[in-house]
Amino acid sequence: MAEFEPKIVAFVCNWCTYAGADLTGTSRIKYASNVRIVRFPCTGRIDYMLLVKAFDEGADGIIVSGCHPNDCHYTSGNFHARRRWIMFRSLCDFIGIDIRRIKFSWVSAAEGAKWADIVNSTVAAIRELGPYEEYQKVAKKPVKEVING
Amino acid sequence: MTLGFYPGCSLKGSSREYAESVLAVAKAFDITIEEIKDWNCCGATAAHNMNRELSFALPARILSLAEKQGLTEVVVPCAACYSRLTVTQYELAKDKELKDRISEVNGMEYKGSVTILNIIQMLDKYITPKLEGKVVKPFDHKVACYYGCLLVRPHEILKFDREEDPQSMDEVMLKAGATPIDWAFKTECCGAGLSISRTPSVGKLSGMIVGDAKDRGAEAIIVACPMCHSNLDMRRKEINKYLGEKVDIPVLYITQALGLAVGLDRKELGLNRHFVKVTV
Amino acid sequence: MSSDNHHSALTELGAELLEQSDVKVTRCYQCGKCTAGCPLAGEMDYPPSLVMRMLQTGRPELEEKVLRSFTIWVCLTCEMCFARCPMSIDIPKMMDQLRQKSLLEKKTNRKAKEIIAFHKSFLDSIRYTGRLYEIGLLADYKTRTLKILDDMDLALPMMKRGKLGIFPEMIKDRSGMASIFRKTNKKHKD
Amino acid sequence: MSKIGVFVCHCGENISATVDCARVAETSGKLDGVAYSVDYKYMCSDPGQSLIKSAIKEKGLTGVVVAACSPRMHEPTFRKACAEAGLNPYMCEMANLREHVSWVHEKGEATTEKAIDLVRILVEKVKYNQSLNAIKVPVTKTALVIGGGIAGIQASLDIANTGHKVILIEKDPSIGGHMSQLSETFPTLDCSQCILTPRMVEVAQHPNITLYSYAELESVEGFIGNFKVKIRRKSKSIDEKLCTGCGLCTTKCPVKKIPSEFNEGLGMRTAIYVPFPQAVPNKPVIDREHCTYYLKGKCRICEKVCPIQAIRFDQEDTIEEVEIGAIVLATGFSVKQPDFFPEYGYGKYPDVITGLQFERLASASGPTLGEIRRPSDGKVPQNIVFVACAGSRDEAKGIPYCSKICCMYIAKHAMLYQHKVHGGKSYVFYMDIRAGGKNYEEFVRRAIEEDGVNYVRGRVSRIYEKNGKLIVKGVDTLLGAMPVDIEADMVVLATAGVANSDAEALAQKLHVSYDAYKFFAEAHPKLKPVETNTAGIFLAGACQSPRDIPESVSMASGAAVKVACLFSQDELTRDPLIAVVNRMAPPVYSSCVGCFLCVSACPYQAIEKEEIKNRAGEVIKTLARVNPGLCQGCGTCVAFCRTKSIDLQGYTHEQMYTEVMALLNEY
Numbered sequence A: 001m002a003e004f005e006p007k008i009v010a011f012v013c014n015w016c017t018y019a020g021a022d023l024t025g026t027s028r029i030k031y032a033s034n035v036r037i038v039r040f041p042c043t044g045r046i047d048y049m050l051l052v053k054a055f056d057e058g059a060d061g062i063i064v065s066g067c068h069p070n071d072c073h074y075t076s077g078n079f080h081a082r083r084r085w086i087m088f089r090s091l092c093d094f095i096g097i098d099i100r101r102i103k104f105s106w107v108s109a110a111e112g113a114k115w116a117d118i119v120n121s122t123v124a125a126i127r128e129l130g131p132y133e134e135y136q137k138v139a140k141k142p143v144k145e146v147i148n149g
Numbered sequence B: 001m002t003l004g005f006y007p008g009c010s011l012k013g014s015s016r017e018y019a020e021s022v023l024a025v026a027k028a029f030d031i032t033i034e035e036i037k038d039w040n041c042c043g044a045t046a047a048h049n050m051n052r053e054l055s056f057a058l059p060a061r062i063l064s065l066a067e068k069q070g071l072t073e074v075v076v077p078c079a080a081c082y083s084r085l086t087v088t089q090y091e092l093a094k095d096k097e098l099k100d101r102i103s104e105v106n107g108m109e110y111k112g113s114v115t116i117l118n119i120i121q122m123l124d125k126y127i128t129p130k131l132e133g134k135v136v137k138p139f140d141h142k143v144a145c146y147y148g149c150l151l152v153r154p155h156e157i158l159k160f161d162r163e164e165d166p167q168s169m170d171e172v173m174l175k176a177g178a179t180p181i182d183w184a185f186k187t188e189c190c191g192a193g194l195s196i197s198r199t200p201s202v203g204k205l206s207g208m209i210v211g212d213a214k215d216r217g218a219e220a221i222i223v224a225c226p227m228c229h230s231n232l233d234m235r236r237k238e239i240n241k242y243l244g245e246k247v248d249i250p251v252l253y254i255t256q257a258l259g260l261a262v263g264l265d266r267k268e269l270g271l272n273r274h275f276v277k278v279t280v
Numbered sequence C: 001m002s003s004d005n006h007h008s009a010l011t012e013l014g015a016e017l018l019e020q021s022d023v024k025v026t027r028c029y030q031c032g033k034c035t036a037g038c039p040l041a042g043e044m045d046y047p048p049s050l051v052m053r054m055l056q057t058g059r060p061e062l063e064e065k066v067l068r069s070f071t072i073w074v075c076l077t078c079e080m081c082f083a084r085c086p087m088s089i090d091i092p093k094m095m096d097q098l099r100q101k102s103l104l105e106k107k108t109n110r111k112a113k114e115i116i117a118f119h120k121s122f123l124d125s126i127r128y129t130g131r132l133y134e135i136g137l138l139a140d141y142k143t144r145t146l147k148i149l150d151d152m153d154l155a156l157p158m159m160k161r162g163k164l165g166i167f168p169e170m171i172k173d174r175s176g177m178a179s180i181f182r183k184t185n186k187k188h189k190d
Numbered sequence D: 001m002s003k004i005g006v007f008v009c010h011c012g013e014n015i016s017a018t019v020d021c022a023r024v025a026e027t028s029g030k031l032d033g034v035a036y037s038v039d040y041k042y043m044c045s046d047p048g049q050s051l052i053k054s055a056i057k058e059k060g061l062t063g064v065v066v067a068a069c070s071p072r073m074h075e076p077t078f079r080k081a082c083a084e085a086g087l088n089p090y091m092c093e094m095a096n097l098r099e100h101v102s103w104v105h106e107k108g109e110a111t112t113e114k115a116i117d118l119v120r121i122l123v124e125k126v127k128y129n130q131s132l133n134a135i136k137v138p139v140t141k142t143a144l145v146i147g148g149g150i151a152g153i154q155a156s157l158d159i160a161n162t163g164h165k166v167i168l169i170e171k172d173p174s175i176g177g178h179m180s181q182l183s184e185t186f187p188t189l190d191c192s193q194c195i196l197t198p199r200m201v202e203v204a205q206h207p208n209i210t211l212y213s214y215a216e217l218e219s220v221e222g223f224i225g226n227f228k229v230k231i232r233r234k235s236k237s238i239d240e241k242l243c244t245g246c247g248l249c250t251t252k253c254p255v256k257k258i259p260s261e262f263n264e265g266l267g268m269r270t271a272i273y274v275p276f277p278q279a280v281p282n283k284p285v286i287d288r289e290h291c292t293y294y295l296k297g298k299c300r301i302c303e304k305v306c307p308i309q310a311i312r313f314d315q316e317d318t319i320e321e322v323e324i325g326a327i328v329l330a331t332g333f334s335v336k337q338p339d340f341f342p343e344y345g346y347g348k349y350p351d352v353i354t355g356l357q358f359e360r361l362a363s364a365s366g367p368t369l370g371e372i373r374r375p376s377d378g379k380v381p382q383n384i385v386f387v388a389c390a391g392s393r394d395e396a397k398g399i400p401y402c403s404k405i406c407c408m409y410i411a412k413h414a415m416l417y418q419h420k421v422h423g424g425k426s427y428v429f430y431m432d433i434r435a436g437g438k439n440y441e442e443f444v445r446r447a448i449e450e451d452g453v454n455y456v457r458g459r460v461s462r463i464y465e466k467n468g469k470l471i472v473k474g475v476d477t478l479l480g481a482m483p484v485d486i487e488a489d490m491v492v493l494a495t496a497g498v499a500n501s502d503a504e505a506l507a508q509k510l511h512v513s514y515d516a517y518k519f520f521a522e523a524h525p526k527l528k529p530v531e532t533n534t535a536g537i538f539l540a541g542a543c544q545s546p547r548d549i550p551e552s553v554s555m556a557s558g559a560a561v562k563v564a565c566l567f568s569q570d571e572l573t574r575d576p577l578i579a580v581v582n583r584m585a586p587p588v589y590s591s592c593v594g595c596f597l598c599v600s601a602c603p604y605q606a607i608e609k610e611e612i613k614n615r616a617g618e619v620i621k622t623l624a625r626v627n628p629g630l631c632q633g634c635g636t637c638v639a640f641c642r643t644k645s646i647d648l649q650g651y652t653h654e655q656m657y658t659e660v661m662a663l664l665n666e667y
Ligand SMILES: Cc1cc2nc3c(=O)[nH]c(=O)nc-3n(C[C@H](O)[C@H](O)[C@H](O)COP(=O)(O)OP(=O)(O)OC[C@H]3O[C@@H](n4cnc5c(N)ncnc54)[C@H](O)[C@@H]3O)c2cc1C
Pocket: D146, D147, D148, D149, D150, D151, D152, D169, D170, D171, D172, D174, D175, D176, D177, D178, D179, D182, D184, D185, D186, D187, D215, D216, D217, D330, D331, D332, D333, D334, D335, D355, D356, D357, D359, D405, D409, D412, D500, D502, D506, D540, D541, D542, D543, D547, D548, D549, D550, D552
């Protein structure tokens, strides 16, 4: 059987991490092709129910990445994101999401190599954990309504 | 009106005139003083220099006894004892584990419910408000109020008065008819615990204090701590040696000065026990 | 976030000081204000700010020197340094801890003999009577230090003024007192 | 039904070397809603763009996905192309096949798969894109400058010289700020008044500048380009138009013992006064708190002596309402007073003074006409001590930061002292010497080497008086921590520079952020140092943190350029990628429940409360409303709203969920 190729979604902010990932490209640094980036203006915009949604839909792992503290383009969006992340963690415990499957990091526009590292290490970690079938099995798709409603 | 009383060792020995004057003043203002039964020494500097746990256990025992005796407020005239008791109360309130351990060492429950008053707080609360009309012989002298270290520091714990240039003793003395002078050594250390083991150091530190009081025209130095008193009064030989002159400004406990102002007997206030003759 | 437990910069002694007296040696920025105000800086082998610096270096031989210093014994715990330190470093509390460590590890400075003797005499007096017995203390201290004649000019006048009791005041619960000493003295032998 | 066009770029070989572009185009062409797909060598070239434009026209495309490089590179290019072809530019999205795919992965199946995925995501997103119109707001081309120190003066002059109107408000009777109090200035030792006064006069005479002295900001409404500002003009009790500034009134006023603010309490002034001879405007005000007439109803001497009857005792404060396009905050700083230092005597020793008081002593126009004489008895101090970092870098006193200017002015003070008092001895107790700046280190070295100032490294613990001397208990940490006691005649404390006491209130009025020490916060510590988080409000000078004159002036010019940029347009055009709160038909009006969590989340105070009223004018509901002038489009509010009532255009819930689902359903 071929090696398990995890499906990983990356939620990143436009100003730091997206730009950092661009730099990885301009620097021609190679990394695993398993990650798909979804661009947000700021990590502050990231609604954590979207993460739940992504797991619902079959993601094996998620990366959330934005600017370093104090570097936020909008000054405090990433602080708000971090604060909500703490709440989200306990929610994860409650609904049974394995938080090892979520990688939270800071990658600045200058950290092209770091982005490659983050992707590679996350791919390796998720590969280790295996497909996230348990969740997909038990998930009651509670957020389907969120978008529809 | 009943107030708990922790005299501490000095007030039973070398500073008994302090105890005498506290009791005399209390009596004059109809305050019943109830001594903590079977109290022990607070451990003073020696305990906290040598053994941290012991330095909490000894004061905690005293406070436990006070609790058992049903006392809610205890006046502790000796500034050193006051400091040890207050620091212990603070540390034990902060650290439950330590509190349990100390209760166990002492074989006595410690709750931490007693309010500890230093002599100034006691005067402020119960005496000075009633002073008006009672001052029959205003203590009409220029006085240097000397606070020393232990009454004002550490500020975080004691939260008493301001750290540099405190005012509360000055205010009491003002009400007793004195003129407190502005001087620079209110809170400098007198050498306290080194009195016996390093006498020359004490001569210098206390000498600077007495010297400044003299330079600024003080007629008496007012203190609230037996250690300060011993150093400034009994060590006058070393002080004079340091200053290179004979200085005979007397050193009075605040309760003695207050006692004189309200017309108490000099002997009752223990003024005869001083080394430097009290001429004021 | 500042309270994050990143003690990696601290030595064992440094970590111990942080743990037990809330003194983080790396916080001292060597302004010297403690020394400038210390009434006894002139008599110390290492003034307080220098002690802080020695501990900061993390060099074992300097830590050793601190434990063997005279400074830690001559410090009066007058709290002046702490009151004025811009970084709120509780030097007096740290001194207490250093003294005990020095005692425990038998590293006490020779010049501090008398100071320590005095403390011991003092505590012994309490151990046996529960209260300080001043004549007893003096006698004991003088036999320990052989400074028989010092202060003798004070004793007689003191007695005359009723300032020295001839007999010790004893508390009733002397066994309780002895037990407190025993229990707190496990580490401390003298 | 959408008709989407997909345009796959080869980027020469940059993309096509590892991605099978033809297959990407072919596969995308089969996606639901895709009406046209094509691959081409250089999409951003003219022929490439024409390809897109003609496809839009010919196929009647409703959306476009360009699969090429990073949108950070060419999104504007392709959006413009779409607009030229008549398609709303916000119907165009870019898939990043170069930076995120071809340049970072090896050639192969997985790489092309990823490219296809990225295109698919955006195809699905575009289906939910909406036509948006760039926001246009008109710009009122008048600037308000608050604070008339050197920073405010410089900003006003620079803006006025670009041809725009400026209103400068200063709370004191004269402009000039701290610089007017200084004697000489480091690092050149040129006279402060000499270089400042001409600028002050220029402000007064500039046709584009309206100066309101003795005035303060009352309130602000609106947003960038469109502020409505109320200014309180405090009553001066004189008719400014009539008054000639002859000064007769000030010489005759019998109340002469008021400590002069300008002289830092070292000199006295009258109740009707001009703060200093070169004041601008040079007309007096009556200080009602000290004037006998206002206090006791008697006197009016000034009124009697005024040759042209310009005194107006019954004058009241007036409120001026003005429309403003941009605001420059230049309110400066304050210094701590000696009573902040208990260990140095609680301010009770007259000869322990602040650096600012020393400036007045050293100033030729000061109370001692420039001779260094101590306040207590007017004697020339033979021994003088300067204490650096007095209150600064002192966590225990709540000021952990470095005040930045004092190292330099101490060197200046010690130098001036040595120049003026021959044979005098000066000591500086310092912790570090911070002299980063052009010619700064050289200046300090000169003080030490040429003027013989004694620098001692250590902090002073205590100062007390003994026999007419000030005993300074210091230490020399470079001599193994050796205590150093100095008997000084005078001590100068370089007291910490702090925010003004009203800074917080002012910041709240203007909705600008401030730091823990109440200094106004810049929008970005490196790249937006003169902007605030509130669009249209800029910072200049020491109100942002203590700084010296060269820096204050550069910052003021920077702020002025920002204002000029703004005023170079008649209308502001902004990306419409901003938040909106949904609106529904009555009686619901909106799903917003008025919890205002979004208000607390927004870094830009862009969300307001809006009252929905019925015909009778009663409030039936209070809703959130985003001010499009202020919103920067971060989307933080969106993630906070529990009822999903607020959404971010261009990154809506629908769009983001669709992207995620589209991605995973096929991936
Ligand atoms: C002792 C000392 C010596 C110095 N020496 C030098 C030197 O030699 N060289 C050098 O380069 N720098 C020196 N400086 C620094 C210099 O003073 C500052 O860089 C400069 O004053 C900053 O200018 P500013 O306009 O930002 O602030 P300020 O000078 O403080 O001016 C602010 C103005 O705003 C007004 N204002 C405040 N609040 C309001 C309000 N709410 N509404 C309306 N108006 C308001 C104030 O009245 C004031 O006029 C020295 C500073 C000190 C303290």
